[in-house]
Amino acid sequence: MQGPGCYQSPEFNNTNVQDLAGKTLPNAPKVKLNLGGQLDVPLPALPFDGFVAATTRYQSRTQFSLNQDPNTIRGAYSITNLTFGAADRGGRWKATLFVDNLFDRQYAAGLNNSIANSTWSPKAPNMPHAVNTTEWLPPRDWHRYVGVRADVTF
Numbered sequence: 546m547q548g549p550g551c552y553q554s555p556e557f558n559n560t561n562v563q564d565l566a567g568k569t570l571p572n573a574p575k576v577k578l579n580l581g582g583q584l585d586v587p588l589p590a591l592p593f594d595g596f597v598a599a600t601t602r603y604q605s606r607t608q609f610s611l612n613q614d615p616n617t618i619r620g621a622y623s624i625t626n627l628t629f630g631a632a633d634r635g636g637r638w639k640a641t642l643f644v645d646n647l648f649d650r651q652y653a654a655g656l657n658n659s660i661a662n663s664t665w666s667p668k669a670p671n672m673p674h675a676v677n678t679t680e681w682l683p684p685r686d687w688h689r690y691v692g693v694r695a696d697v698t699f
Contacts, residue, residue, distance in 0.1 A: 569608040576605040598628040609656045616658040616679055622650055624686060641694040649689040655682035
């Protein structure tokens with residue numbers, strides 16, 4: 546396998562090596578922050594209280610490939626989740642409406658760039674060509690989604 550910055554090293558039996566000193570480790574952003582809070586809203590005239598909660602997580606750019614392939618870098622992003630709900634004062638039930646990825650920020654949980662294991666040709670006798678593929682792994686919340694959650698204690 547030969548990638549960007551690789552060279553044959555006699556020290557390692559002429560195999561391809563790369564000096565990664567000072568480079569970013571795969572899937573290790575330099576900065577990752579989480580911030581969240583909840584506001585409880587007393588509703589004295591009702592048998593339950595309300596609440597509003599929000600969380601935001603930020604992650605700096607991430608390199609997904611050990612060989613430092615520039616096609617496997619995901620830029621920085623932040624995801625914000627919002628929650629509204631009501632809870633019984635006795636702790637017997639709680640109903641929650643949530644919106645995850647409120648601002649619909651699409652991002653990848655993983656990227657991989659490679660040359661396909663075989664060659665590709667739309668039909669013979671055309672010349673086959675090596676195909677470069679980039680794989681994108683979407684996380685569960687790569688797109689905004691809304692839901693309802695009910696908790697019951699008995």
